[in-house]
Each structure stands twice: as C-alpha cells, then as structure tokens.
C-alpha cells in the first residue's frame with residue numbers, strides 16, 4: 001500500500017504553541033515523592049530534587065507543568081506546604097487515599113520549575129474551598145510584598161513567582177471529585193473566583209473545568225453551562241482524555257487520535273455556540289491539561305481506598321510499550337493540528353504515575369518508550385503548523401469505522417520543515433511519497449523512527465534503552481521525499 005501527501009507552507013493553521021508540550025506533576029503516588037523529589041538520593045541537589053529526573057525533564061522538552069493536581073487539589077490546603085518543614089501538617093489525601101506529608105509544597109515546586117526551566121501552571125481548590133483561598137494563594141505567589149500574605153512568602157525567602165496560568169479547580173463534573181458540583185454551581189463559583197483574581201491581576205490566563213472525559217454523561221451540556229457562567233472571565237476550557245488498550249482492540253487503540261480530534265472539535269463548537277449566544281467575538285481556547293495512554297482507565301474512578309493510608313504508595317505506574325508510544329506520538333499530532341484552538345496541553349503525568357519518566361526509590365531513572373515521540377516533537381516542531389491531508393489507505397476499526405492509516409502534521413520555520421507521521425495499521429508498511437517542492441527543502445537533517453519488531457517491547461530499570469528512536473531511511477530527490485512507514489510506527493523528519 002502507498003500514500004501521498006503534500007507539504008505546502010501556504011496552508012498554515014497557527015504558530016506552534018510551546019505550551020503544547022506541557023506535563024503534569026500531581027501529589028499522587030510517587031510523582032513528587034521519590035519521583036521529582038527524593039532527598040538522600042545519590043543525585044539529589046541541595047533542595048532534594050533528583051538531578052537525574054531534572055535532566056530527563058529538560059531532555060523531554062517540557063514547557064509548562066501543571067500542579068498540584070488533579071483530584072488531589074480538591075481537598076488540598078496550599079498553606080500546609082509552605083514555611084518551616086517541621087511545622088507542616090500531615091493530612092489525609094482523600095483523592096488517592098494517601099497521607100500527604102507536605103514536605104514538598106508550593107515554594108519547592110516553584111524552585112523545581114526554575115531549575116527545570118519550565119513555566120508553572122497552578123490549579124486551585126474549588127472542591128472544598130473558594131474565592132478567598134484562591135485570592136490568598138494568588139497574593140502569596142504573585143504580589144510583590146507589603147501585605148500579610150506576600151510578606152509571609154518573603155519571610156520564607158521567596159520572591160514573587162509571577163504565575164500567569166491558573167486552573168479553576170479540577171474535574172468538577174466527576175462524582176469522584178471532593179466537592180463535586182453541578183455545572184451551574186461550578187460555573188458560578190469559577191466565574192466569581194476568576195473575577196476576583198482578575199481584580200488582583202487582570203492579565204491572568206484562566207482555565208475553567210470542562211468535562212473530565214468526552215464519555216461523561218453531561219459532556220457538551222457541562223461545557224455549555226459552565227461557559228454560559230464564565231465566558232467573559234476565562235481564557236480556556238479544559239479537556240481530559242486517556243486512552244487504553246484494555247480490551248485488546250489494538251486497531252481501535254491505534255486510532256485514538258481520531259477520538260481526540262472529534263473531542264477537540266466538539267468542545268470548540270460548544271464554546272463557539274456559547275460565544276454566539278452571548279454575541280461575543282471572544283474565542284475560548286482549549287487547555288488539554290490531561291492526556292495520555294492509561295491502562296485500566298475505566299476502573300480508576302473506583303480504585304477505592306486501600307486498607308491503609310500510606311505515604312507515596314505506588315499508584316498507576318503503567319509500563320508503556322512501542323504501540324503506546326505510537327499512540328502518544330499520534331495524540332501529539334492531533335494536538336498540533338489544533339494549534340489554532342489548543343493553547344495548552346499537559347501530558348499526564350511527568351514521573352512514575354502514568355509517566356514518560358520512571359524512577360526507583362534510591363535507584364535509577366529511565367525513559368519509557370512514550371518519552372521519545374514527545375521529546376522529538378517538542379525539539380523539532382517550530383514556526384507555523386501546516387495542514388496536511390494524506391491520501392492514504394484506510395484501516396477498519398471497531399470503534400471509529402474506516403480511518404486513514406497514515407496520519408501526519410508538519411511545521412515550517414524559516415525554510416526548515418518538520419514532519420511527524422504515524423502508520424496506524426497493524427497489517428503492514430505503507431510507502432509514502434511526499435511532495436516538498438513548495439517548501440524549497442533539499443536535504444534531510446534527521447529521520448527518526450519509533451518502531452520495533454515486537455510492538456509490545458518496553459523499557460525497564462534493567463533495560464532502560466530497549467526502546468528508543470532509531471535512524472530511519474528516507475530519500476529526497478527533486479522535491480520528492482520517499483519513506484516507508486512500517487506497521488505501528490511513528491516517524492519524525494527534519495528537512496532543510
């Protein structure tokens with residue numbers, strides 16, 4: 001089978017948005033404790049941050065990191081995590097049925113962000129708390145000084161953090177959420193919180209909670225009702241999506257990006273519908289602030305309390321394989337393709353908890369297979385995102401019907417092209433011919449592929465580099481690029 005596509009710099013969608021390459025650090029399982037933070041570890045710095053994980057975070061090309069949850073945030077008191085460690089309380093974390101020691105908190109997170117070279121994205125608790133606590137938190141993080149709460153921060157030796165991007169709660173549509181609300185209850189609270197936060201700092205960028213998945217019973221009406229309340233006060237509505245291959249329907253799993261495309265289009269349409277009702281010319285963006293492959297996703301809501309309250313227990317430490325990496329690469333293609341509306345996206349999460357980076361307490365850190373498409377896309381995508389319409393054979397899927405086997409997106413920056421492409425077929429290779437004549441490129445800088453004879457191959461502490469990106473064979477003659485995409489593969493090309 002063969003496919004053709006054309007890369008034309010005239011067909012721009014939007015500039016590449018660096019915030020597309022965000023991730024997420026939640027106080028959940030071992031994401032913080034023994035993930036990014038482990039005093040006493042051989043690589044720990046003076047703050048207790050694991051330098052091996054910091055290095056991998058930089059290599060991953062992360063731009064923004066959402067914190068501290070997730071479900072965790074909905075019964076979290078940010079004040080618990082600041083000031084002298086000896087007086088920080090131990091608390092029950094109801095979301096993950098764990099003990100939170102508060103050894104790591106707001107100041108540590110912001111110090112970690114500075115070292116990792118990433119922008120912090122803070123979530124506030126609108127489950128058990130409200131407007132006043134959000135204002136206090138904003139005063140602590142951003143106000144220069146001379147008030148009780150900003151002086152408290154100064155007394156902790158910290159300058160203002162200048163955090164611009166804020167989530168107004170988390171998954172408030174989910175019955176598992178502490179302080180779960182109806183769309184109107186949540187919309188009112190989010191609107192009032194946003195309005196008050198803007199009285200301190202008008203140019204904040206605020207995210208209202210959308211549905212926690214497109215399978216939620218209120219999906220569509222939740223977004224509509226929340227935006228009817230919040231439209232003029234927020235910049236983004238959130239999307240969350242996790243895809244797994246629990247039922248072994250690999251063909252459908254490989255086509256997960258089709259679902260993500262529909263999801264984004266549906267939320268954009270809903271937001272624009274509310275904009276039309278309100279006769280507003282403002283456009284609401286999408287903050288896709290949780291996305292990934294997650295096995296057992298369907299059972300997660302009922303994971304249920306264990307018998308014991310533990311500190312940093314192992315939770316959802318999924319081990320990813322080559323097929324998962326191809327899906328992650330394809331989900332990034334979908335996000336990039338929607339750069340005109342997706343302003344923020346966060347791979348959930350960063351370390352240990354459904355994560356590209358794994359660690360052992362006191363031991364090694366390594367890259368999961370999913371690490372590679374993310375890191376390479378973040379490194380190569382630049383300039384303008386270009387629309388690509390592959391003419392490709394199709395694959396039959398039980399969930400989405402006939403879908404294109406080849407999916408792709410390209411970026412164009414000052415004479416340089418980056419192309420990201422997947423072959424979602426489980427059956428066999430596709431020969432792809434790409435017309436690049438309109439871009440003026442004449443040579444291939446890099447050609448990398450994530451693929452393996454064993455699509456279930458994984459990495460581990462013992463074999464950390466069993467799955468990596470390998471050089472791919474491609475030819476470029478007279479404006480025609482040719483490459484073979486093997487079944488279940490993700491490829492990146494950098495051309496100049």
Ligand code: AHR
Nearest residue numbers: 069070071072170171348
């Ligand atoms: O990322 C894990 C969890 O998934 C988050 O805490 C929650 O927001 C979502 O349900």
